[in-house]
Amino acid sequence: MTDLQAYLDDYNVKAQKVYHQSYADLFTWMKNQTDYNQQQMDNSAAALIQFDQQQALIAQSNFTLNGYSSNDIANNLTLRELQKIQTVGLMLSSDDSLAFQNKISSMQNIYNAAYLCRNPSAPHAWCPQTDRMYLDPDITLGMASSSNYSELLWLWQGWHDQTGPLMKSLYQQYVTLGNKGAQGANFQDMGDYWRSAYEDANFTADVEAIWDQMLPLYEQLHAYMRTKLANELYPGMVDSSSPIPAHLL
Numbered sequence: 001m002t003d004l005q006a007y008l009d010d011y012n013v014k015a016q017k018v019y020h021q022s023y024a025d026l027f028t029w030m031k032n033q034t035d036y037n038q039q040q041m042d043n044s045a046a047a048l049i050q051f052d053q054q055q056a057l058i059a060q061s062n063f064t065l066n067g068y069s070s071n072d073i074a075n076n077l078t079l080r081e082l083q084k085i086q087t088v089g090l091m092l093s094s095d096d097s098l099a100f101q102n103k104i105s106s107m108q109n110i111y112n113a114a115y116l117c118r119n120p121s122a123p124h125a126w127c128p129q130t131d132r133m134y135l136d137p138d139i140t141l142g143m144a145s146s147s148n149y150s151e152l153l154w155l156w157q158g159w160h161d162q163t164g165p166l167m168k169s170l171y172q173q174y175v176t177l178g179n180k181g182a183q184g185a186n187f188q189d190m191g192d193y194w195r196s197a198y199e200d201a202n203f204t205a206d207v208e209a210i211w212d213q214m215l216p217l218y219e220q221l222h223a224y225m226r227t228k229l230a231n232e233l234y235p236g237m238v239d240s241s242s243p244i245p246a247h248l249l
């Protein structure tokens with residue numbers, strides 16, 4: 001295969017099918033969260049990772065970007081597309097790809113299924129359906145409209161207690177698999193892979209510099225909000241020199 005444009009045209013036809021299938025299955029699951037639909041979504045997302053890997057290997061073995069500067073590539077759509085295809089983010093076996101997707105969707109399931117019980121005397125698992133408060137809309141509306149310190153704390157902490165601890169081990173496995181895949185693709189870890197999307201070799205330093213520029217304004221805004229909260233809404237409950245409690249903002 002020597003004709004780059006012909007390869008890219010062929011790639012685009014194939015990629016459209018694989019990407020479309022993955023997003024269609026994601027959409028089906030979002031509308032209707034059954035185990036079967038989750039399985040379908042995990043399978044097609046794992047197939048997408050496998051597709052990206054296969055295409056990266058084909059693109060790497062048939063074409064090279066040696067001899068082009070990063071400006072040449074940045075300014076040329078064809079070269080840029082080749083570079084994107086060659087740079088695969090995650091190199092994982094098909095079993096690991098599926099496991100990786102399954103960690104993600106299992107965490108999403110926990111997030112979507114979590115609820116607080118309005119009836120404080122009902123054991124959580126036996127909370128009547130009508131007393132269950134889900135994130136969307138009940139908890140979100142409660143957080144937006146209440147200015148009652150203990151109610152906000154109950155919502156905020158209750159929601160986190162129903163999600164974070166259940167996800168912890170899944171999240172650790174997700175990170176382990178993600179880092180393994182990123183290292184297989186010659187990144188240091190998944191964070192390194194994510195940052196590469198910004199196409200900025202000085203990304204970390206650039207963000208630090210912007211943050212340093214904003215910090216004085218941020219500190220003033222923070223101090224202003226904290227003073228208002230301490231003096232007007234929550235007298236005696238907000239410390240005038242500590243961070244603002246998360247459930248109040």
Ligand SMILES: *[C@@H]1O[C@H](CO)[C@@H](O)[C@H](O)[C@H]1NC(C)=O
Nearest residue numbers: 031032033034035036037038
């Ligand atoms: C939800 O998905 C299941 C498959 O798991 C399917 O049998 C069912 O018809 C779907 N329900 C709706 C309303 O689409």
Ligand SMILES: *[C@@H]1O[C@H](CO)[C@@H](O)[C@H](O)[C@H]1NC(C)=O
Nearest residue numbers: 069070071072073074075076
């Ligand atoms: C090529 O890219 C560089 C930086 O990426 C830019 O400064 C330059 O203007 C571009 N040239 C053209 C012809 O687009």
